[in-house]
Amino acid sequence: MTAQRVKFYQTGSFAVGNRLLEPDQRSVQADAGRTDAITCGHRACQGCGEALGARYVLDAAMRVTGGNLVTVNATGCLEVFSTPYPESAWQVAWLHSLFGNAPAVAAGVAAALAVKGRTDVRVIGQAGDGGTVDIGFGCLSGLFERNDDVLFVCYDNQGYMNTGVQRSAATPPAARTTTTPVVDANPGNRFGQGKFAPFIAMAHEIPYVATATVADLRDLEAKVQRAMGLHGARYLHVLVPCPLGWGTAASQTIRIARLATESGLFPVFEAEHGRVTGVSPIRRQAPVEEYLRQQNRYRHLFDPVRRDDLIARIQARADRTIRRFGLIEKKEP
Amino acid sequence: MRQQLEGSQAVARTVARCRPEVVCAYPISPQTHIVEGLSELVASGALTPCEFVNVESEFAAMSVAIGASAAGARAYTATASQGLLFMAEALWNASGLGLPITMTVANRAIGAPINIWNDHSDAMSLRDCGWIQLYARDNQEAADLHILGFRLAEQLSIPVMVCMDGFVLTHAFEEVDVAEQGLVDAYLPPFRPRQVLDPAAPVTIGAMVGPEAFTEVRYLAHENHLRALEAIPRLAEEFAAVFGRACAGLISPYRSADAELVVVALGSVLGTVAEVIDDLRDNGVRVGALGITTFRPFPAAAVRDALRDGQRVVALERAFSPGGGGIVTQDLRAALSDRDCPISTVVAGLGGRAVTRPSLRRMLVEATAGSLQPLAFLDLDRELLGRVSGGRVSGGAA
Secondary structure, three states: OOOOOOEOOOOOOOOOOOOOHHHHHHOOOOOOOOOOOOOOOOOOOOOOOOHHHHHHHHHHHHHOOOOEEEEEOOHHHHHHHHEHHHHOOOOOOEEOOOOOOOOOHHHHHHHHHHHHHOOOOOOEEEEEEEHHHOHHHHHHHHHHHOOOOOEEEEEEEEOOOOOOOOOOOOOOOOOOEEOOOOOOOOOOOOOOOOOHHHHHHHOOOEEEEEEOOOOOOHHHHHHHHHOOOOOOOOEEEEEEHHHHOOOOOOOHHHOOOOOHHOOOOOOOOEEEEOOEEOOOOOOOOOOOHHHHHOOOHHHHHOOOOOOHHHHHHHHHHHHHHHHHHHOOEEEEE | EEEEEEEHHHHHHHHHOOOOEEEEOOOOOHHHHHHHHHHHHHHHHHOOOOOOEOOOOHHHHHHHHHHHHHOOOOEEEEHHHHHHHHOOOHHHHHHHHOOEEEEEEEEOOOOOOOOOOOOOHHHHHOOOOOOOEEEEEOOHHHHHHHHHHHHHHHOOOOOEEEEEOOOOOOOOOOEOOOOOOOHHHHHHOOOOOOOOOOOOOOOEEOOOOOOHHHHHHHHHHHHHHHHHHHHHHHHHHHHHHOOOOOOOOOEEEOOOOOEEEEEEOOHHHHHHHHHHHHHHHOOOOEEEEEEEEEEOOOOOOHHHHOOOOOOEEEEEEOOOOOOOOEEHHHHHHOOOOOOOOOOOEEEOOHHHHHOOHHHHHHHHHHOOOOOOEEEEOOOOOHHHHHHHHOOOOOOEOO
């Protein structure tokens, strides 16, 4: 199923639907009986996109599976802020092993469940972008090529935020991190590097690959529901802004995530067996400058000297992504 | 049934009879024949139910085993050398989480220089990772120690490494009695995990522990290892009662009671050592041997009890610590600190160099005469050293 979209007259924006929908179409989070798989009291920063994303992903998965879920977590913010011994924010069976092995550990859990005939219990692996696209990538590729029955979720905040904002292979060009500093004419993270993991996931021709952001939480829930309705290796890549690492106000997380998609820098799409099957079109295209300006990690593009050259290169990236996915619908003549 | 079998096949068949539910496989010499054997047993339906997972690295192999074990399945894998080191991080994790995984290590040297042959550098370099380490002297023992290993691991929630010398044992054809299924079932009960990932009773496994409790976690791990020292002899006795043959437990003394000199060693070299001892005894030289079967936890009390004041000790080591010396030697010194037992270290058989009877004999004669250097390298080729080091050669040789 695709998400039921509800238009709020107040803002003209798509948002988490609730009272305007039939009860069975309301969001998981609007349901008082939701699991709260990651419950309140954890130690995430204010405005953390990852905590929000994980909450939506897991509660949706818990609803789909009737609570028959086991989760495996890589080392990272999500693990650290949720389990300071002797506390735990998890109300779901949860295992953390190492930084780079969450996909393999999840595969092991799936193998154990398979051998015990517990096909009713499903497995989700989750990691940040470092644990997914960098240190965990070998294990992730192994999971994909074996087509193990695991949904792996990457919460992408475009850097190593837990260790203090270092560059990962998911850090975009020109972003300032503590290991891609802005010194003199140095533009921050280099252009021409980095990888977009969803493409590489698709190259494995696994049953389902999707991207989402915390700006469209109904879409995120729908994609989790779709993913959990399938078997085999599935991959969900969720853009989750990080106020600390991106230099944004805690109140702006959703707005920034929406600008990432509306600028065309982060495409939201679904793919099955290596083929794109659907995209979320951009309704109002935003120039990348609107997205960049709100983040301190890009301040050097505007201050002290405006770097039109770099802004243009980023705009070109966005334009290319828009064309590649057909994110802007052609207007009727 | 006794049959002529390659060591790897004996282990594969024995492991299969231990009914592992998840087997993770990544090839590396000289371990590969073991997982090949298991893959065939799973594919043919002889081992069922079992998930055989072909992984992309040893790091993944141990990680899949971690996930499977935490979800309540009996998990097994096998590795060697670089593979063991590649999974090092996951080994600490498995023991820290108290996951009773059993693994075969087909001991092999560590590069560089790359070398596929046998020594103990791989397992010794993971000495402190919290796993129990058992060393087999022959293929019968290698097979049997797996049965004992699974039982021990699951009884104490500690992972167990069964170390068998690469090629020397893994590729050697010997007569082995592969334990019968009924007997294995009688000895090894189904796996009952201490805690398990269960949606019906969700637990958090692998939380972040800070300074306020980390020492206590490590202390409990040490206590658990000390419990293994008590459990292993009992499990070995029970093994003998069920299977009708002895299985080594902590140590295995050989003609050591009245010996003036005792060779302490691990693994297959003990066979050669025993032959040399018999030969020397025939010539009136009172020598004996002490095999260390359980290296971690180190059976210090058993070693103390097996040796007495005045006995000279030679630690025959198939690995060493550059800049330090013998690794087993350190444990022997600690165990014998209040004993009058002079200890020498002889490093032998590195990277597959054969430990021959004539060389051992020569070394032991030298040792009984008291002329052995504190740290010696058996069969050190001084001519070769001279060629590669431009004539700068120092240190002892035997």
